[in-house]
Amino acid sequence: MNNEPTTTSIDLGIGGMTCASCVARVERALKKVPGVAQATVNLATESARVELRVGEPAVGGGPVPADNMEARLRRAVRDAGYEPRAADAMLRPGEQSRWQGFAPIAWGLALSVPLVLPMLGELLGYHWMLPALWQFLLATPVQFVLGARFYKAGWHALLDWSGNMDLLVAVGTTAGWALSVWLWLTAEPGAMVHLYFEGSALVVTLVLLGKWLEAGAKRQTTSAIRALHALRPETAHLVGVDGETDVPVEEVLPGDRLVVKPGERFAADGVVLEGQTQVDESMLTGESLPVAKEPGSLLTAGSINGDGLVHMQVQAVGADTVLSHIIRLVEDAQAAKAPIQRLVDQVSAVFVPAVLGIALVTLLGWWFSGHSFELSLINAVAVLVIACPCALGLATPAAIMAGTGVAAKYGILIKDAEALERAHQVDTVAFDKTGTLTVGKPKLLELAPVPGGDRTEALLLAASLQSGSEHPLARAVLASATKEGLPLATPTDVSAVPGRGMQGVVQGKTLLLGSLRWMESLQVELGSLAAQAALWQSQGSTVSALAERVAQPGARPDEGTVVLRALMAFGDEPKPAAKQALAELRARGLRLVMISGDNRGAAEAMARQLGLKPEDGEVLAEVLPGDKAAQIAQLKQGGHTVLMVGDGVNDAPALAAADVGMAMANPDGGGTDVAMHAAGVTLMRGDPLLVAAALDISARTVRKIRQNLFWAFAYNVAGIPLAALGFLNPVFAGAAMALSSVSVMSNALLLKRWKP
Incomplete structure (x- = not known):
């Protein structure tokens, strides 16, 4: 019995991730499941690829549970505070409304605008400030209903002794909201105090807006795979004993005969049996011109039939088709991490704890230097809000998705x-x-028999010997013999000599056909044809030799003298x-x-x-x-x-x-x-x-990755000190943080304009 561990992989979709720190948390949670060898999480595709070792003992003894692994992985994702989904949830074809998921942002804007307008009015000399109770009633639903996702995800991060973007937003905005409540409740009766409800409400709304814009950009980066998925037709016209019937593509089997009508997509890989047509393979190869197909031509699933009706025989279906291989390659490329991403992961693992530390230092620094607790807390909140590492987590995968997607569109x-x-x-x-x-399709340009030899006989022997070979030079010889109408003989004892040629018996003659280098090792004399061979080679032709082994009386057949019969010149273009x-x-x-x-x-x-x-x-x-x-x-x-x-x-x-x-x-x-x-x-x-x-496209994609990482770090490196020094209020910090994610995604999407 073989107890060797085998490796397999499972793909999962994961909802609720917001930044690079979330990626690290999900990877840690998945790696704790017994039997998991490696887990790679991609923020841009919201997916994970988990490598499993099946049949290997789990840590602490006992076998790794081979069954229900997907359920165990989904449970680990949920316990970490995220939502397990279908692996292809983001990639499923179908038009999604561009306004999908905008409702919470609309409510946030509706509740936040009345809080912000009085601030703008004050700049113009108008005093529209709402009573504190109204400010409280408008801001609280935004904070705790629309912002509930931040509390939930932040709480799970705390339980895991780690941090993420949601924790920073939750802590920062709650501090602003709580400070406003405290100032309101401790104020003298009738006094007008400046509250910060509008800041907390607007930050929550801006972060939600940033995530919504980011989700729209993500859908664009995965458009290449969705377009490939959409190439699969849903039904096929099967020719059976009862005539032509429509069946779901999932029921088509290798060997089936299908009818494909003009304008339809081919449902499977196969070969043309009857009919002629032109096929548009542009989505698979990037070639814009249609390709002519006739009986014997290969057909690829997903390509579009032209104006001819054809009958085809199915050779590959489902996961075995070229289209499925292409989709898998593109998905693998977009799921994998670039080496540069490993550095980002290491940085993000310590980023959130470091930011919490900086925010605490900012709070204490301002307070102990004689400023009010109110101002100290506002500056600390600004640090927490500006520092969200969303852009950092998206910088690399967004560029890779856009680059590999547009490359696939053009057949790369x-x-x-x-x-x-x-x-x-x-x-x-x-x-x-x-x-x-x-x-790669050489032609037989010339054939020169030895003096006294017969050219037609030499061609017949060479073609017969190679009649079962798929070598390009063999095809060229066979094409010449067919063109001259020569009746081929059946060879026996045929064997290939790797890198040299082949040998066998035709019409009782033991023949060898191959390179001049092989003939030289066999000490075959070219005689008067040596000058001809040199001339052909100088003109760029490939020269092969046909020789015969002539056995001496009483000797074994393989011990005879090898003599030249003819030379052949092949030309490619x-x-x-x-x-x-x-x-x-x-x-x-x-x-x-x-x-x-x-x-x-x-x-x-x-x-x-x-x-x-x-x-x-x-x-x-x-x-x-x-x-x-x-x-x-x-x-x-x-x-x-x-x-x-x-x-x-x-x-x-x-x-x-x-x-x-x-x-x-x-x-x-x-x-x-x-x-x-x-x-x-x-x-x-x-x-x-x-x-x-x-x-x-490789160079451009790597350039985009570096640009994105530069901007992602630049936002944080410039923004955190500005916030800590009091030059950024939380609202501007929230807007800058949302802008950083959107700018990184938008920069990556510029790759979609690329053409070879």
Whole structure:
């Protein structure tokens, strides 16, 4: 029996969090639940991702309860004073009224304005001051009914021996309200005393207004994921034994046959069986032009059918579709914490206790220096109100959400916040050649048999040997043989020789087909074709050789002499935008390198077409697939930060070895899933220009994070001393605190304007 612990994760929505201190409290509460390995809470998405160790003994002995874990986590959240919700509560599609949740603010304004107007009147020489009883009756509902949320959350924070924004607001405004009541009740009969009911009421209302504006901005930052969720249609037209019926998408199974009508969204991933159409895949790939589809073409859930009716066979549904993978990637990126956020968490953990200490020092300092207790308390209240660390908690996640969301809109999927933060530090970009910088569909340009040999027979043997191979060069040979109408023979004993080629038996002949480097190791003589091979290589062609093993009488078949039968020249062409993409990256001051398995002549010829400089070491040629990761490790030596861009299965180790891996989707989807899992960034279409775009949005997002953190700290660093020295009254402090959160969110939302 296997008792090894396994790891799984649960996502939760959490309501009622207001600042960075709340995040720390919820994380502590979740980590106390037996079986929790790690808990990451995101203030901007109001969610938590909890990593669980199932099957491991709990602290203090006894097994970790594997069942009802979500219920236990929800209870921990509630006991900490917050509201557990569905994980996707903020992300569910559907139009929400922009005025949703405004009612408490409207009541707060209605009750606070009569308190504030007399103050404004006094500035103009009018005396409209309300009687103390009226001020009390207007301010008290704002303080204790509309402000009840602050007391509830602040009380839970005190029970946990920690602090949060709500505690600061509750303590500060209650002090102002209580001072006003005390001044009113101890005043001489008929005397007009200055009360501070309007300050407390207005601070509560302004904080509520700030949270409402912040919630609206949060909804905008999650709009990218909500838009992706909305791509899923609710029904599909299933073709069954009884004809066509409409079924919920949840009931569609792999292997089902669906009809998709013009203008409808595809309900699942699959392949076209009948019909032709144009498909809009822009929401998935960022490509605005429709893509032609015919029988055999791949279809992606969420894309929009054009003007043709098609029949499709379902290959993947639900969580296995490309759309679900994209949503998961974007959600993961927005849920993860950037390394810079860890510093913010450490600061926020001591921030609220420090502010309470500063407020106490302010109160005592003013009082002991001979000022009235009334003035001393007002200045202490201003310190408490200005210091709320809302902006600090939102600075990083808001920018990450906006940046990753707008990137996904244009087909750039950023896997996690760490990849985002590392990408802007890149100084070296390494490209795999085939399929990344080139089209990746080489053609057989020429075939030269040995003197006295037959070209058609050589092509037939080469195509037959490779008839089951998916290698790009094999496809090129098969395409040529098909074009010439050659009847292929069935090969036997076929085996691949990794990084070199393949061998097998065709029509009784033991054949070997692969690189010239392999032929050289087998001591195959090129004879009169050596000059031809050199010429083709100098022109940028990839050269392969077809050879036959001729067994000597009495010897084993694998001991015979290998003799050349023919040479083949293959040519690929650069992607249309590849040269421009490399020029843009060079203009950013980046070092460029192309990694290729081709011989040096062919690799350098292609590099020059792309604008690369082989003489400056920008070409690494004759690199076996298994050696790409080692080449990346070598590039990283000397402190360089390396980005690797690749598209296939054999690029996955190199993508993982690089500081940042960038997987480029290829049109047929082959190997892309493997590369996506290894890479920190995935480009949903094979456009090299997206590499520079991904680096650009990364740099802009990190810049926004730094700007937000600067402003969040600046508000507090400048505001707390001003309040402590008596230059800020609580009302202005409340307005500044609300403004700090809104400005941080608004600054992050500027990223939504970005276009590649």
